[in-house]
Amino acid sequence: MALRHAVLAALLDGEYSGYQLAKGFDIGVANFWHALPQQLYAELAKLEREGLVEGREVVQETRPNKRLFRVTAAGRAELEAFAEAPSKPSFIRDDLLVKVQAADRIGTTAVIEQLEERAVAAEAKIQLLGALLRQLRGDADEEEFLRRGERIGGYLTCLRGLTFEQEHRDWCRRIAGILRERQAGHVER
Amino acid sequence: MALRHAVLAALLDGEYSGYQLAKGFDIGVANFWHALPQQLYAELAKLEREGLVEGREVVQETRPNKRLFRVTAAGRAELEAFAEAPSKPSFIRDDLLVKVQAADRIGTTAVIEQLEERAVAAEAKIQLLGALLRQLRGDADEEEFLRRGERIGGYLTCLRGLTFEQEHRDWCRRIAGILRERQAGHVER
């Protein structure tokens, strides 16, 4: 299983609705898992049927009602079992890498553009993660926070996300530069 | 679509059978896409029905016969269209990150072990990719090769894989260290 554990981990921090998770999956937890709203609604319904989360209806006057979920004891046990089971290997799965792989055989112009767009997007995410990290650690410096902070899980995963995005940005810029120079050299077909 | 383009990109380098692709997906192309043999056989059959690849039977005496595939003109056109279409954003999707996220709420011992195993696996992959890169660029140094080499696509994607694995290894070691120290500090439940 997959998404279910990401959802359970996200819900350890408090109560969230499907909608809130769908938003939040773009920051915090989202560094390492993404999901569309539809999938989250479906997964929450399934987790509730299995008794791993509990939902309660929150009536709102000016907006549609929502259902907030929290992890049950059974859900926590499920997460613990998951943590002890072997992990599947991680890998990058990325359209752009496929395109770069083929870049010397097919046209490079579009690929260069996409690399540059990606670099910009990565930079934006770096800023976002930097702000999130500062916010999570508060006044403390990083070392101090990691030694004594209460909730460091999210911080640690954001650190991974940050270096990933930095490498991603640097690679995109470098490859775009290399391909551009090669275009300038031999005449582009 | 997804796997189909990774397969087409891999087949640009020459003729391969499903079995060979399944092996090769663990090196080269595999830095950014992985697939099980079953999926490759299915995808190759589909690509052939659609006329994007062509297979030819190679009769072998001492081993089972095999079918070697190469990309057709239509397949190349398909790849070119793919390269010009916008790419989906890339993200890490990793069980271990889910576990680290929850690590301060559930038991950490198993997670620390897995982080250390991962670091070892990452190190092995780093060695492998380093060797592959040296082999691809031959005698030339990297800058020279990237300026004038014929087939640099695979090299560029391996570079991405290499830094990814290095960051992955470093992160695993650092997080394992942090979690271990915290275990030593406050008594483990």
Next chain:
DNA sequence: AGAGTCATGTAAGCTGTTACATGATTCG
């Protein structure tokens, strides 16, 4: 007035994983 946000879902289709099945050859 139109776009965007809050809020939740269903249904269909595509992609990916796991289990099962076969059979000869080579290596230790």
Next chain:
DNA sequence: CGAATCATGTAACAGCTTACATGACTCT
């Protein structure tokens, strides 16, 4: 003699994406 390699698939299931559907409220 047993395990691994070469070589190809089928079938069932799980997971993910895309399209469709609804409806009130808020901001420009």
